[in-house]
Amino acid sequence: MDLHLISELAQATPAQDVAQEYGRKAGKAIALGIGAGLGTIGPGIGVGYIFGKVIESVTRQPEMKDEITSIQWLGFALTEAIVFYAFIFGLIAFFLG
Amino acid sequence: MRARVLALIAPLALVLLSPTSALALNINENYKPQNEFRLDPWINIHIGGIDLSINKAVFYVTVACILTIVTMVLMARKMAAASATARPGRMQTVVEGYYGLIQNITQGNLSGAMVRKWFPFLATVFLFIWFSNMLGYLPLPTNTEHKVDIFGVHIPSFALFAATANISVPLVLTFIVVGSYHYEGVKAKGPVKYLKGWVHAGVEGAAAIPIFFIEVISHFVRIVSLSVRLFANILAGHLLILFMGGGLVVLLNLSIIGSAVLGLITGTMAVAFFIFEVGLVATLQAFIFTTLAAIYLGGAVAEEH
Numbered sequence: 081m082d083l084h085l086i087s088e089l090a091q092a093t094p095a096q097d098v099a100q101e102y103g104r105k106a107g108k109a110i111a112l113g114i115g116a117g118l119g120t121i122g123p124g125i126g127v128g129y130i131f132g133k134v135i136e137s138v139t140r141q142p143e144m145k146d147e148i149t150s151i152q153w154l155g156f157a158l159t160e161a162i163v164f165y166a167f168i169f170g171l172i173a174f175f176l177g
Numbered sequence: 178m179r180a181r182v183l184a185l186i187a188p189l190a191l192v193l194l195s196p197t198s199a200l201a202l203n204i205n206e207n208y209k210p211q212n213e214f215r216l217d218p219w220i221n222i223h224i225g226g227i228d229l230s231i232n233k234a235v236f237y238v239t240v241a242c243i244l245t246i247v248t249m250v251l252m253a254r255k256m257a258a259a260s261a262t263a264r265p266g267r268m269q270t271v272v273e274g275y276y277g278l279i280q281n282i283t284q285g286n287l288s289g290a291m292v293r294k295w296f297p298f299l300a301t302v303f304l305f306i307w308f309s310n311m312l313g314y315l316p317l318p319t320n321t322e323h324k325v326d327i328f329g330v331h332i333p334s335f336a337l338f339a340a341t342a343n344i345s346v347p348l349v350l351t352f353i354v355v356g357s358y359h360y361e362g363v364k365a366k367g368p369v370k371y372l373k374g375w376v377h378a379g380v381e382g383a384a385a386i387p388i389f390f391i392e393v394i395s396h397f398v399r400i401v402s403l404s405v406r407l408f409a410n411i412l413a414g415h416l417l418i419l420f421m422g423g424g425l426v427v428l429l430n431l432s433i434i435g436s437a438v439l440g441l442i443t444g445t446m447a448v449a450f451f452i453f454e455v456g457l458v459a460t461l462q463a464f465i466f467t468t469l470a471a472i473y474l475g476g477a478v479a480e481e482h
Binding site for chain 1: 211212214215216281402405406408409410412413461462464465468
């Protein structure tokens with residue numbers, strides 16, 4: 081399921097009317113843009129929340145800094161990955177839809 | 178301060194003042210960004226209908242494997258030699274940092290004999306993913322589609338590709354992790370008790386059935402999330418670098434002024450994204466994969482969770 085395979089599968093579908101084809105392309109591009117764009121909102125808030133909380137906890141308990149830092153990156157990576165779920169499903173919709 | 182503001186405003190002013198034809202969109206249909214990830218067979222091997230051709234991805238996996246093995250062996254040799262002399266060298270500092278990281282991951286999430294048992298596996302997985310991610314940011318002459326002619330010699334153009342930017346490598350790693358934690362769980366508790374352990378301790382009676390099914394789904398979602406997280410992070414990083422580092426300029430096919438302005442903006446962003454990817458994402462994704470593998474392994478054998 082790499083990018084090329086997805087696009088090849090998409091090209092296998094027979095082309096219809098030219099105008100309809102462009103309409104489909106436009107629709108898919110808009111869908112990918114809006115879908116992936118909206119998908120970044122939630123993780124954006126989440127990542128900001130994580131770093132905000134980290135600053136808060138480190139200022140409260142500076143001696144816990146090392147422990148908090150390692151959990152911080154775990155939380156950051158888990159949250160950040162959600163952007164890419166939206167992006168990947170957007171790409172699947174774009175190339176397969 | 179004024180110079181900085183000018184430098185920021187100048188490209189915008191150029192775009193606004195340039196003739197309208199500079200911004201006219203005539204998208205370059207010949208350029209296909211997804212071909213950057215196409216796997217052309219270098220050596221065709223077909224055995225019983227299965228395509229086992231050697232291609233770019235195979236090359237990257239092999240190099241990552243060799244690097245992992247060589248590093249591991251070198252580390253062991255050097256450490257054995259270093260223990261004879263008292264003075265710690267530069268190599269020892271690096272190895273101790275690496276060892277300490279894996280130790281944190283294993284001891285924080287596993288218990289008792291499990292730490293000793295799974296430490297080598299997790300350390301290797303970390304190093305393998307790290308090497309495959311980092312190799313992805315080295316431009317290597319692997320793009321056989323576009324060849325560069327230098328003094329009559331056709332050499333493939335330099336391209337970025339990573340083994341982990343293809344779903345199959347993270348998926349196989351995920352299957353290994355998922356298989357081993359189920360195996361450990363069944364071995365530690367027995368199949369019936371292991372399945373019962375999926376339902377949390379407080380849940381009793383009829384409520385346990387839907388909870389059990391939710392847990393079954395969550396174990397399948399783990400396969401998707403663990404593999405897609407690594408794959409999508411690296412793929413998206415590569416796409417960002419590809420588009421910012423010239424792909425967008427080629428694709429949009431603006432006039433000379435438009436291309437120059439766009440190129441300046443996206444080129445700067447490409448450098449920033451490249452540093453972000455190399456400095457943070459490559460190591461962080463290897464760390465995350467290893468940590469989650471350790472958490473799953475620990476959770477499978479834990480008495481209650």
